[in-house]
Amino acid sequence: MSALPYLPTDLWAILPELFLTQAALGLLIFAAVTKRESEGLVARLSLLSLGVTLGLLFVSASMSGTLPREVFAGMLTLDRFGIFFKVLILLACAATILFSLRFVGRSPYPGGEYYGLILFSAVGMLFMVSGTHLVSIYIALETMALSQYVLAGYFKRESKSLEAAAKYFVLGAFSSGILLYGLSLVYGAAGTLSLAGVASAFASPVRPVFLVVGILLVACGLLFKVASAPFHVWAPDVYEGAPTPIAAFFAVGPKLAAYAIFARIFFVGFGPGSGDWTPILAASAALTMVVGNVGALLQSNVKRLLGYSSIGHAGYALLGLLAYKTDYGLWAILVYLVAYSLMTLGAFGLVILLESKGYAGESVDDFNGLARKNPLLAATMLVFLLSLTGIPPTAGFIGKYFLFSAAMKAGWFWLTFLAVLMSAVSLFYYFRIARAMYLVEGEGTLHWREEPAVSAAIAVCLAGTLAMGVLPQPFVRIAQTCLLR
């Protein structure tokens, strides 16, 4: 027993991840030996395994005794914070699969590996959010990212898809390198890479200069992952070029995981002792909000517009990180990310349902007159747009309220002021879609298909967006119990 650096019971803590890895491998082999006819089955089995993994999360939590619990010598920690993110990530993956059923099914590309890759990247994300050691976080991050590079270029004869994959890969690898270099400097300063060790090493008042550089580089790497300025340029191109369900996935899944490690590394590791890193993040947040929201004003392609809007939202979420010293900061991020996931997935889902011009061609004008042709779809889209703008009674308002109040509480007044102004700006481009749907006479080119899977996913997002807007208490309460302490 003593030969192992960990207890066998530690395995309980990673039961969901273990299961999901096996399921993904099995499905990959199953898809390889069967023909394309079994593709639908593979998709359903992927959904099923995500569902089982979701259940196993709670099994493993209850088997692990009191939380938080460090396992594998501090490489991972099982805590409510991680479980909160894991649930969201699994739901986002499930929504992506629902979005993909028909989209991939009628494409000329075999879907077996596609679903396998989604599951693999889910495994990476699950490990990311429970990682409490910079090495385990980094490895999980790469696991996630490698699957996603492939997914971005999955439609390999579409030049836009290839372009997206190439950009994502080159910039992603570059940013991973920066992150890794930053980690090595942190190691040099702290002599350890476990977050708790880093935190206690930084408690001493003497801080070498290269530590500051290290933190700066880690921040740059992470800012790339959440698509914050000035590391955002890949996002609109990738969202436009990647298959639409994958764009929806990129806008939510990896961002959730990236915010989780961002919060963990900066709140726990670099939190109290490592000097003031907030000016870096504040500058990035300000730039991100402006670039994202102003950039979106100029877009006519809906996917690019949503890409820029998600950059803007990344900027808002950084406000929560800046408020790390108050109870509100992390709470706000959690609440906000729930809202963000619901509304972003919903909006992308409608774009998938309404796809008209083939690959990545939707312009805002295609929405013209949708309210006349299909009032239900138009009203659903309207709710998501209101939520993205942050108008009550929708989830987006609750999320933004929390972020803005967290930033105010932490004293970032000028940044909050900028943020509220930028959300007023965002009204302008979100409501270009609303305007096209309701106000513009004439016919757009959109057609919708009966796709029960996509509609079901959208319906869940819609119900969630409204429920969280009207009765936020349960959501807010759960988030409050899942903080990092």
Add this chain to the structure above:
Amino acid sequence: MNGLLSLLIFLPVAGALLLLFFPREKAKAIMWVTTVVSGLEFVLSIPLWLEPSFRTSGDFFFRETVDWIPSLGAKYALGVDGIAALLILLTTLLTFISVYSSFTAITKREKEYYAFLLLLEAGMVGVFCALDFFLFYVFWEVMLVPMYFLIGVWGGPRKLYAAIKFFLYTLVGSVVMLLAIIALYFFNTTGLLWWRGLGNAPTFDIVHYHAIASQIPLDLQIWLFWAFFIGFAIKVPMFPFHTWLPDAHVEAPTAGSVILAGVLLKMGTYGFLRFSLPICPDASGTLWVQTSVVVLSIIGIVYGSMVAMVQPDMKKLVAYSSVAHLGFCMLGFFALNTAGLQGGILQSVNHGLSTGGLFLLVGIVYERRHTRMISDYGGLSSVMPIYASLFMVILLASIGLPVLNGFIGEFTILVGAFLANWRWAVWACLGIVLGAAYMLWLYQRVFFGEIKHDENRALEDVNLREILTLAPLIVLCLWIGVYPKPFFAMTAKSTEKIVAAVSAPRRATAEAAHAAAATAATVITVAPAAAAAPEAGK
């Protein structure tokens, strides 16, 4: 009558949902259902008028409180005082009239139109009922969406521009107001920036904030005041934030203009009464703050009137006259005495009645001729005599002729302004003169003289339905003009509370004492006159 306010908020929502089940083609049925719902809503709001407590106390009645977001301390808290009750009555009446007046004006997408109108009503009533900041903010924003669509779908040629301009302006104002709400929230609990908090339990309860107003330091009050000011002044709208108003008014359909002028602008003035004055009383009484607001009000009065004078478009003329009228209301409020406030509130109501009426009247000829240009009319009094006389009554009410409501409001405001600073009153009088000029000139050009356009010879006079939509407004204009006492009585007690708050002795900190010295001239001279002032209006 517990639950009355909830009923008033959710009845229109239920009505809007009910409309969704009607097939699009059944436009008639949709109209009548909406009429019944909005009529019922008005009837249900009448107990607010009959309630005697408003006349004896400035507290909030019809209260309802349910926990909503306990983690934040936000509650679903409703309650009204006399001011809010009066504005709710105005809302339900004007919505009913707007629905009834839309029968022939709206000929496309009726189902959505009436549904949005009802949702708008729910939002407006909610704003006046909310006693919780969070809830207030929700209603305040919710109401923008239906108004955006009312302007954008059923509006005039530049509707797209006007709709988004309306939305953007008000949204900018409200998000800045949200910052003030958040700041207040943290000041009440653990503190914010360098301001040490009061350590109370987190809450958004507006009554609580009224109670702690005197503990808010002056510098924070001034920040809060200006943040609220941006939110409310855009809504009112005060100069220089008024530019959305003419666009929105001109492009909106008639009913939209009526509600916009009659109720939406009143939310701005209501905001000043409910939040700015009672929560930032020391800031409001600070001389430079008070003077700035008054100067902007006076600019609004004079500039609005002068711009109204040169408008070729009747609706635009009425829109700019709104800027002037609302300038009067704001001048009254920031005289910071009973007469000014009482007059300002009454003038808010008056403006809803007379400007709402003017928009209805313009809508009537617009439906017949599809133009609002003054130069396209002339000599209408001979072809539409009843219309001409109805127009005359409402127009005179708007000018402020004695025996009609406008006179009472403006006179009381002028008394208040005179007590505060006689120079203000002089400038405001200039506005009254200009008001009479542009209105009468409008009347002359539209109704008198030769008929210049042959299309106008065959114009039908107003029909029974149109008379019925205008009749309640005219009756109320006369009632307020002849016997305003019940209206003043509704608002007297609440007004006294506000005046007491803003003229309370300043705290003995050096900064506050300094401010008090600066404002002593305005506040102290007002105090003895305050008691006698409402008598002047009666």
